[in-house]
Amino acid sequence: MILVTGAGGKTGRAIVDALTGQGETVRVWVRRPEQANGLPCADWIAGDMQDAPIWEAACQRVRAVYHICPNLHPAEVAISHVAVEAASRAGVARFVYHSVLHPQTSTMAHHWRKLESEEVILASGLPFTILQPCAYMQNVLAHWPSITQRGVYPVPYALDARLSLVDLRDVAGVAAKVLTESGHTGAIYELAGPQPLSQTEVAELLAESLGRPVRAERVAWAQWEADARQRGMGEEAIATLLAMFRYYDRHGLVGNPNVLGWLLGRPPTSFADFASSQ
Ligand SMILES: NC(=O)c1ccc[n+]([C@@H]2O[C@H](COP(=O)([O-])OP(=O)(O)OC[C@H]3O[C@@H](n4cnc5c(N)ncnc54)[C@H](OP(=O)(O)O)[C@@H]3O)[C@@H](O)[C@H]2O)c1
Numbered sequence: 001m002i003l004v005t006g007a008g009g010k011t012g013r014a015i016v017d018a019l020t021g022q023g024e025t026v027r028v029w030v031r032r033p034e035q036a037n038g039l040p041c042a043d044w045i046a047g048d049m050q051d052a053p054i055w056e057a058a059c060q061r062v063r064a065v066y067h068i069c070p071n072l073h074p075a076e077v078a079i080s081h082v083a084v085e086a087a088s089r090a091g092v093a094r095f096v097y098h099s100v101l102h103p104q105t106s107t108m109a110h111h112w113r114k115l116e117s118e119e120v121i122l123a124s125g126l127p128f129t130i131l132q133p134c135a136y137m138q139n140v141l142a143h144w145p146s147i148t149q150r151g152v153y154p155v156p157y158a159l160d161a162r163l164s165l166v167d168l169r170d171v172a173g174v175a176a177k178v179l180t181e182s183g184h185t186g187a188i189y190e191l192a193g194p195q196p197l198s199q200t201e202v203a204e205l206l207a208e209s210l211g212r213p214v215r216a217e218r219v220a221w222a223q224w225e226a227d228a229r230q231r232g233m234g235e236e237a238i239a240t241l242l243a244m245f246r247y248y249d250r251h252g253l254v255g256n257p258n259v260l261g262w263l264l265g266r267p268p269t270s271f272a273d274f275a276s277s278q
Pocket residue numbers: 006007008009010011012030031032035047048049050068069070071072098099100101110133134135136139
């Protein structure tokens with residue numbers, strides 16, 4: 001059995017699908033029991049990821065753990081400590097951590113917490129693999145109604161900011177590979193899609209695949225902040241994401257696709273191919 005944490009989220013679901021698609025038996029960890037409905041799992045466990053006794057139970061009788069911390073969780077490092085302690089006590093043969101591209105970016109708190117978590121894992125003595133994916137292509141789907149109905153791709157940072165994007169299905173394929181194949185212990189793999197794109201180029205590729213005009217439109221930070229607050233986003237998450245937008249404005253976030261291509265045994269999915277598959 002393989003334990004996948006954060007399994008109710010978009011990353012978790014993609015990885016559970018990839019694993020079960022290969023015939024693997026999966027235990028999922030979701031926050032609430034109903035989130036396990038419809039997941040192709042053999043077993044589920046529900047609760048808060050900061051809860052050490054749940055970690056102990058979750059790691060029993062599993063040969064591998066794929067750990068996905070909830071997005072922007074302020075206690076990610078503390079959760080990593082509890083996770084590696086439980087996995088070590090249970091004697092799991094493989095611990096795979098879902099990190100992020102360029103975790104060593106101190107001005108983005110959620111990246112920095114992943115770097116600290118990587119250090120916790122390195123020091124744990126567990127047989128580990130760390131995956132560092134860039135932003136998912138699937139993130140644009142959050143704006144699908146605006147893109148398809150108004151022809152507007154809203155972006156709260158510079159339209160010329162260049163980001164590497166990866167198809168989450170490629171990430172999930174690699175996750176399944178490192179969980180089930182030998183030879184990946186001690187590896188830290190950067191997972192970036194083919195070529196970095198500006199947000200204007202993303203809109204152009206969306207327009208091409210949809211066969212109708214789509215333009216990228218800059219959203220002012222004050223407007224984004226007001227909308228986020230109205231949607232119920234907490235103050236810490238808002239501050240973290242604003243810091244990320246500032247970073248993207250200045251530097252973008254660009255990785256290299258070589259490692260992902262090597263792991264997949266083919267070129268990573270392009271944004272054009274992703275867009276035409278929607
Ligand atoms: N999105 C990207 O482009 C990207 C790129 C690289 C890395 N990542 C990383 O991937 C990870 C997952 O991101 P995601 O976008 O897939 O997240 P997500 O869709 O927001 O999923 C997070 C899941 O965790 C659950 N959760 C939240 N708080 C919890 C808690 N305290 N205890 C247990 N479960 C809890 C959520 O349940 P509720 O629905 O009930 O809140 C949700 O099911 C994050 O660490 C993120 O940094 C993301």
